[in-house]
Amino acid sequence: MRYLITGGAGFIGGHLAEALLREGHSVVIVDDLSTGSENNIAHLLGIPGFEFIEADIISMERLDNLVAGVDMVFHLAAAVGVELVVRDPARTIKTNVHGTERVLSAAIKAGGVKTLVASTSEVYGKSAKQSFSESDDLLIGPSTRSRWSYACSKLLDEFYAMACMKASGLPVIVSRFFNTVGPRQTGMYGMVLPRFVSKALAGEPLLVYGDGEQSRCFCHVLDTVDALLKLAECPDAVGRVLNIGTTRETTINGLAELVIERTGSASGITRIPYDEAYEAGFEDMRRRVPNISAISELTGWRPQRSLEDIVDDVANSLRGAAANNRC
Numbered sequence: 001m002r003y004l005i006t007g008g009a010g011f012i013g014g015h016l017a018e019a020l021l022r023e024g025h026s027v028v029i030v031d032d033l034s035t036g037s038e039n040n041i042a043h044l045l046g047i048p049g050f051e052f053i054e055a056d057i058i059s060m061e062r063l064d065n066l067v068a069g070v071d072m073v074f075h076l077a078a079a080v081g082v083e084l085v086v087r088d089p090a091r092t093i094k095t096n097v098h099g100t101e102r103v104l105s106a107a108i109k110a111g112g113v114k115t116l117v118a119s120t121s122e123v124y125g126k127s128a129k130q131s132f133s134e135s136d137d138l139l140i141g142p143s144t145r146s147r148w149s150y151a152c153s154k155l156l157d158e159f160y161a162m163a164c165m166k167a168s169g170l171p172v173i174v175s176r177f178f179n180t181v182g183p184r185q186t187g188m189y190g191m192v193l194p195r196f197v198s199k200a201l202a203g204e205p206l207l208v209y210g211d212g213e214q215s216r217c218f219c220h221v222l223d224t225v226d227a228l229l230k231l232a233e234c235p236d237a238v239g240r241v242l243n244i245g246t247t248r249e250t251t252i253n254g255l256a257e258l259v260i261e262r263t264g265s266a267s268g269i270t271r272i273p274y275d276e277a278y279e280a281g282f283e284d285m286r287r288r289v290p291n292i293s294a295i296s297e298l299t300g301w302r303p304q305r306s307l308e309d310i311v312d313d314v315a316n317s318l319r320g321a322a323a324n325n326r327c
């Protein structure tokens with residue numbers, strides 16, 4: 001099979017490309033390297049069946065031809081990271097909405113190329129439910145708070161994917177990623193785990209935003225990739241919206257303590273208010289736990305890797321990157 005991964009030089013895309021190549025498929029990646037990085041795919045360049053095209057999916061002329069030449073599209077290209085979203089909400093909306101529109105149109109023009117659209121747990125917004133299910137009502141904050149532009153634009157992508165299926169019979173799958181972490185993730189756009197581990201390895205204080213009692217469920221990127229592979233092979237996943245994440249919940253304070261313990265660091269923890277970390281009036285989610293029974297029942301997928309494994313993998317990857325930089 002031949003796959004197109006938009007945003008394939010991103011953190012998840014690079015790992016997905018690697019897994020598909022390992023299974024003997026061919027992979028073409030389109031990425032404008034705005035937030036993706038060649039570091040995520042450097043080890044794949046030169047592998048037979050792998051192609052990287054540096055281009056923006058919104059303006060790229062060849063997109064229709066490219067989509068027509070593959071069996072399936074993983075549409076992962078999107079604005080990434082809460083800090084970036086808050087800094088530039090206009091870019092977030094444009095990238096997410098226009099990019100998805102172009103990819104889905106190309107898939108329709110090509111006669112109905114199966115497309116997985118990556119969405120996000122952000123769409124659950126401020127819901128206070130114990131765990132979030134795909135059919136839940138969604139509670140997004142006001143449009144005067146730029147954070148919510150991400151959830152809203154991704155939600156429009158979901159609606160558009162479903163509309164394309166209804167109007168043109170396009171086979172689509174929507175995946176909602178919960179916090180995904182692992183080797184090669186950058187902390188440049190706000191992600192907490194690579195930031196904590198970098199600080200711990202440098203012996204500097206870990207910066208916890210707010211009171212640190214907000215919680216998240218962190219899923220290893222290799223588990224996320226397994227879920228994507230299973231969804232791609234599952235005919236009954238077509239037309240579905242599916243959560244991908246783990247159900248082990250940890251507070252950000254707990255994560256900071258675990259990182260310090262696993263890395264053997266002498267770092268301390270510094271708490272700073274949200275307004276200072278992001279912008280005045282920033283709204284965070286207190287909890288965010290997925291219900292993963294839908295994907296489990298459909299594909300048998302369940303995440304396998306523990307949070308301890310994840311922290312160790314991220315620490316090893318950052319130690320390796322630091323050693324390479326010194327060479």
Ligand code: UDP
Pocket residue numbers: 081082083179190191192193195196207208209210214216252284
């Ligand atoms: N966070 C933090 N310190 C950081 C980065 C993030 O305390 O250096 C907090 C952030 O406010 C949020 C949680 O960690 O409550 C997860 O943040 P991340 O950006 O990784 O993902 P989110 O769940 O916000 O999409």
